[in-house]
Amino acid sequence: MDTDPQGGKSGGADDGERAFLAAYDPRDFPAIAVTVDIVTLTLRAGVLHILLVERGGPPFQGAWALPGGFVRAGRESLDEAAARELAEETGLDAGQLERVHLEQLGSYGDPGRDPRMPVVTVAYLAFAPDLPEARGGGDARAAAWVPVGALALDEPDAARPRPPQQGPGRGIDGGDSAPRTPADRAPGQGVAEASLPLAFDHARIVADGLDRARAKIEYTPLATAFLGAEFTIVELRGVYESIWGSPLHAGNFHRKVLSVPGFVEPTGATAARGGARGGPRARLYRAGDARLLHPALLRPEEGTR
């Protein structure tokens, strides 16, 4: 019912609520700050990365956190606030931003999630093609692309599809997330073992975002959002392997992608070079016009019953 004047929640609060609603002074309302936080995923050198900022002040000073900020009350929608924050943080212009997929992930409002005051944050999930090195968002804060495998994440919920959020009392423990991340295929540099903690409840938000991403590329063509305008089937397979964290059968994947109507369409051109150590030049494709994959690409079986 959305802010209902005669709304009689909780016994006595009734009249008070009615009274101050009559005054229509927003400042009289239960003070809750509303922010947006963005889980921005991209692939860099075949490894899944997330955009993070380093906190310059308490709480969680020095820790990494999701980029985000306050929603401008009454002047922008939640989607607009998220797009604005993403642009500020990445330095993307409007044109580039169009190639980025942005969707709402969920809201998080456990009491105490911010020690300073009640804050409800609306989390967003973004899929971006490889972007230039991050710059701080105008202010002094450092921003960087961090391999997802380096993060200490909360264990995903058993019911994986869309876990809205967790009950209270669950801190940021999340200690035991196994290093089962795809980032292991990182070329060269040994990735720090899933140990980097995140501020606030951002470990949970990121875990939920990854769950969503893994599910979403199953039945939508959004994996193409991680690539440039033209790409090869092999590059597309790399997206799936990085996000799902498991290798896929090259031949079957190839045939499957081409068989789903509207997923990709050929450009007629071929890649400039063959494979790294030989092989024919791959054909190039661009994203098709399908918005859902039919039938879907199923990810390989995994635990869970």
Next chain:
Amino acid sequence: MDTDPQGGKSGGADDGERAFLAAYDPRDFPAIAVTVDIVTLTLRAGVLHILLVERGGPPFQGAWALPGGFVRAGRESLDEAAARELAEETGLDAGQLERVHLEQLGSYGDPGRDPRMPVVTVAYLAFAPDLPEARGGGDARAAAWVPVGALALDEPDAARPRPPQQGPGRGIDGGDSAPRTPADRAPGQGVAEASLPLAFDHARIVADGLDRARAKIEYTPLATAFLGAEFTIVELRGVYESIWGSPLHAGNFHRKVLSVPGFVEPTGATAARGGARGGPRARLYRAGDARLLHPALLRPEEGTR
């Protein structure tokens, strides 16, 4: 990064933080009211119904709206707020509430969605077994179960949240069926379906909730949440048919449900009576322990790509 009012700022972890907190006044922040609104679905006489309340004052006086209310800042989580509102509105006790499935649907915060002030609402989706007639939430507001087919809903947005399978298309089944409820103070008591307007942006929220419900019963056993503790396969099929709005092949559905591990388990008993006009007594089942259906029940094709 969540709420970082003054970007930089440093200081010893503890002292700095304390000072910071002391100097901090929540009222300095953009004030946005945060509410929860609940899309509660149930089946009554085989027809999908939604719980609505009638608004007693402006704006949208006399219109129907989703039940909900303010989140108690700092004293409850969003999930708790939704559960509390649902309990208040339905009169369910804690025990009954456990049989109700409740999950976060999404947040809505367009400027102007409430003419009085900036309000962000966190919408929830609930699946409930057949419940007693709704009572107002303690106050004078009328609450009622309304057939979903009677509502004027926004067209589902093709790309929106996450409708696996099927794309946009089909409104609400419209088909509606026979039984009508007392809730029919709605205009057009006859076949004039899909005409009852909702307050605020609640038509969009309900449309999103229905999309989610249709998708969710595909790959989770949550259809059982609409039934009692024991049910027949035929009743379960009725849930799918009501929510998807299309008839399913009885024989294939039966075999499919029994073949999915953990979906249902037999109680050994049979229904008291056979079919309405004859037939054997159906076996009874209860919900199994699976949280995901593997493989999923796919809803029948329906054009659109």
Next chain:
DNA sequence: GAAATAGTGTCTTTCAGACAGTATGTG
């Protein structure tokens, strides 16, 4: 030329959907 790689052909298994067909109830 050796080796790796892009892409295709084919077989097996699974599973959805379309029919049956059988047993068990109700009127």
Next chain:
DNA sequence: CACATACTGTCTGAAAGACACTATTTC
């Protein structure tokens, strides 16, 4: 008894997964 209804068998087609194979490029 007539007939609806719960449930089961069987066939067909679609599609996923496992190989095996050809063609093309790099070193």
